[in-house]
Amino acid sequence: MAAAPEEKQTESLERPLLAIDSLTKVYPGGTRALDGVSFAIRRPEVIAVIGSSGAGKSTLIRCINRLVEPTSGSILLGATDIVRLGAKDLRQARRRIGMIFQEFNLVERLTVMENILSGRLGSVSFLASFTRRYPAADVANAYAMLDRVGLAGLHDSRADALSGGQRQRVGIGRALMQNPDLLLVDEPTASLDPKTARQIMRLIRALAEEGATPALVNIHDVALAQGFADRIIGLKAGKVAFDGPVAELTPAVLTDIYGAEDWSQTIRRESEEETSA
Amino acid sequence: MVQRPRADKAAVSAGVQKRYPEVWRRHTPRETVTNWLWVAAVALACAWSVSALDIEWAFFKDAHEQAIDLGQRMWPPRWSYLPSIVAPLVETIHIATLGTAIAVVFSIPLAFLAARNTTANGFTWALGRALLVASRSVNTVIWGLLFVAIPGPGPLAGIAAVAARSVGFLAKLVAEAIEEADRGPIEAIEATGAGTFQTYVVAILPQVMPVLIGTTVYRWDINVRESSVLGFVGAGGIGIYLYASINQFAWQQVLVALLVILVVVIASEAVSAWIRERIS
Amino acid sequence: MSAGPYPTVWRAPSFFGTRARQQAVVIAALIYLIWSVSTLHIDARRALAGFARAADLFARMIPPDFSRWELLLKGMTESLQMALAATLAGVLLSIPLGIAAARNLAPRPVYLAARALIVTGRTFHEVIIAIFFVKLFGFGPVAGLLTLALSSVIFLAKMLAEDIENVRAGPIEAVRATGAGFWQVVVYSVVPQVLPRSVGTAIYRLDANVRHSTIVGIVGAGGIGQTLSASFSRYDYDFAAAILLAIIALVALGEWFSDRVRTKLR
Structure with a gap:
């Protein structure tokens, strides 16, 4: 695991970590959720995807690991085009992509430990997952992960006994147990109170940095996005309306993405955010 | 169902001053008819069933006696x-x-x-x-x-x-x-x-x-x-x-x-x- | 994620609380299994011979013989008639029994007596009840009809009593407060609350009666079950297969109909 960052860095010189090209998704009803979305991630960074409801944020993230089938376009994760993979290869590719959900999506009746270890499902046999006998290294890593996300000692609690913030920590732990090359994060804070939301965003950012893992984060809250992201992608009606560093996000850009509104209150400087936290 | 109070409303809007209907029905005539049709269909089906089964009603006359007799033969439990x-x-x-x-x-x-x-x-x-x-x-x-x-x-x-x-x-x-x-x-x-x-x-x-x-x-x-x-x-x-x-x-x-x-x-x-x- | 002195083994907490208790449960289950199987005197040779016989039986069931469709139709019609008439009788008789078994309406002794009747009646399988009616009224559909009617009364009364017990107390008090008598209370505050559910229950019972009407014939209480039983005892397996298919079709149809009507009522 220690060698991973260097590898990723050298790779980034040759090809992007993730390259999305003219990705389009048309739902059966005819709704064009994504319309020729293209962008690339060249270095480990946290990218916030913003846009109003229905702009295609969730569809974009779900197309990348094909929880939603894209209609056309390509998604290159390293050298593999995810769009063209068969079922078996798709599972291999999904192992390299960690995902964190708005509603946490834990298996509520299972323990925290089982939920964390479910991040390893891609690399254990069916029998091992059925009997819950995971490899020793996975178990040790899972304990370490619980420690890291601040849930030490809760391994035998049932997931439905946890608070919202704790559940999202389990969700984060599960995604990172995959040791992913890419993190997909779908509205991680929308079901949490403001204080917990900031703690969760800080944790996601810290863990992404530790693993040198690029993270693509759908987020409603523009202030949070500015506070924790390196780069912003703005979606509008299924198209990329803005793609640039946080500093370039101006009221004019927000007006373009969301429509007219007084944005001066929303835009705050990162330093301001950190001190107020 | 929605149109239930129609009768009352008609009377009021017709401009008849304070003349309320003297008869109140829970259902509109049409509902009443459909309800009765259902009841009639069910009743017919049941009547057909009972008649077609060729029940010997005479058997029922001494049924209670037989039941009591059976009860007596059962008692006391062995x-x-x-x-x-x-x-x-x-x-x-x-x-x-x-x-x-x-x-x-x-x-x-x-x-x-x-x-x-x-x-x-x-x-x-x-x-x-x-x-x-x-x-x-x-x-x-x-x-x-x-x-x-x-x-x-x-x-x-x-x-x-x-x-x-x-x-x-x-x-x-x-x-x-x-x-x-x-x-x-x-x-x-x-x-x-x-x-x-x-x-x-x-x-x-x-x-x-x-x-x-x-x-x-x-x-x-x-x-x-x-x-x-x-x-x-x-x-x-x-x-x-x-x-x-x-x-x-x-x-x-x-x-x-x-x-x-x-x-x-x-x-x-x-x-x-x-x-x-x-x-x- | 610094590697620390973390445990390398983790076992899911037991469903039964502690691990020891879980093992005890597993061992108890194994002992039960061995004990029960050993007391059943299962003859392995005969059981194995069963497979060969099953193949033979299956071969003789195919193709199903629908040539005696008149007999089949007569049995099916009889079953259906028994079910319909029994449901009607059940609905009518269950009303007084259901009211008597409702804690919030009936006086205590009446309530207890009605409940005792319901508990006893529910315990006995339709086939047991049927055999008694066969003894009392002789072979034929009358015994079957009475069996289904009796179990319908018990079932519907139980459901009705539960529905009555679950009605909101407010309207009852309100009507009682107007000085209404017992039956007026029932008609004005209980019936409107209970009726929609009761119609649904009655239709469900009709469907259940159709299903049960296929078995009372086993002990000679009429219907398609009697035809089926006779065909089995005569080793008339291709006709039995036809009857079974007809039963499956009738029951599936009845269930579909009952589901549809009940969703429409809701």
Whole structure:
């Protein structure tokens, strides 16, 4: 695991970590959720995807690991085009992509430990997952992960006994147990109170940095996005309306993405955010 | 239904001053007619049924006398018969328990086959549904009739009959639970790169577990009751002794058997209710 | 994620609380299994021979013989008639029994007596009840009709009593407060609350009666069950297969109909 960052860095010189090209998704009803979305991630960074409801944020993230089938376009994760993979290869590719959900999506009746270890499902046999006998290294890593996300000692609690913030920590732990090359994060804070939301965003950012893992984060809250992201992608009606560093996000850009509104209150400087936290 | 107060409104809006209708009806005339048509159809169907059955009403005249006579012949219960029906009684419970256990094992794959969101394709779904319907539509006793023809009379046929009927019962309810399972965790587990069966076991099975346990216990309690009559077709249990006693007109033994069945069925119902209350 | 002195083994907490208790449960289950199977006197040779016999039986069932469709139709019609008439009788008689078994309406002794009747009646399988009616009224559909009617009364009364017990107390008090008598209370505050559910229950019972009507014939109480039983005892397996298919079709149809009507009523 220690060698991973260097590898990723050298790779980034040759090809992007993730390259999305003219990705389009048309739902059966005819709704064009994504319309020729293209962008690339060249270095480990946290990218916030913003846009109003229905702009295609969730569809974009779900197309990348094909929880939603894209209609056309390509998604290159390293050298593999995810769009063209068969079922078996798709599972291999999904192992390299960690995902964190708005509603946490834990298996509520299972323990925290089982939920964390479910991040390893891609690399254990069916029998091992059925009997819950995971490899020793996975178990040790899972304990370490619980420690890291601040849930030490809760391994035998049932997931439905946890608070919202704790559940999202389990969700984060599960995604990172995959040791992913890419993190997909779908509205991680929308079901949490403001204080917990900031703690969760800080944790996601810290863990992404530790693993040198690029993270693509759908987020409603523009202030949070500015506070924790390196780069912003703005979606509008299924198209990329803005793609640039946080500093370039101006009221004019927000007006373009969301429509007219007084944005001066929303835009705050990162330093301001950190001190107020 | 929406137009119910129309009559009153019409009277008021017609400008008739303060002249309220003197008759109030709950239903509009049209509703009344449809309701009566339904009642008439049901009544006709029932009348046809009763008349077509060719009931000899004369039989009913002395029915109460016969019933009292039968009651007198049953009393007092011959308790000396009790020891000889303990073993068949235990066998009855075994038939119910083992049959239910076998049914659980087969019902899980069948439920996944018959649930829309986990079945492989349209054909497997139709197959699953067909098996469900066949299992559920044939009563335990009729399954018993069928199985007695296969391994021969005895408890084995009873176990097979109970299992054959219960598989469909359990699988139907579990399949419904699978279809209603929360999509979120399933999506999350799929996103980790887990295989299809891993997703079933890790994300779906824990969600349907309470339903599976609850319906199993509930079905076990029904099966105890069903097993009490499997002996009538030769499929083991206390039914054989009850049937034999009835055919020998040994009414005092019949009463003992009935009382014993009463106790066991009520006890199993209580056990089942207690377990279901604890798990929910 | 610094590697620390973390445990490398983790076992899921037991469903039964502690691990020892879980093992105890597993061992108890195994002992039960061995004990129960051993008391059943299962003859392995005979059981194995059963497979061969099953194949033979299956071969003789195919193709199902529908040539005696008149006999089949007569049995099916009789079953259906028994079910219909029994449901009607059940609905009518269950009303007084249901009211008597409702804790919030009936006086205590009446309530207890009605409940005792319901508990006893529910315990006995339809086939047991049928055999008594056969003894009283002779072979034929009358015994079957009475059996189904009796179990319908018990079932419907139980459901009705539960529905009555679950009605909201407010309207009852309100009507009582107007000085209404017992039957006026029933008609004005209980019936409107209970009726929609009761219609649904009655239709469910009709469906259940169709299913049960196929078995009372086993002991000679008429209907398709009697035809089926006779065909089995004559080793007339291809006709039996035809009857079974017809039963499956009728029951599936009845269930579909009952589901449809009940969703429409809701």
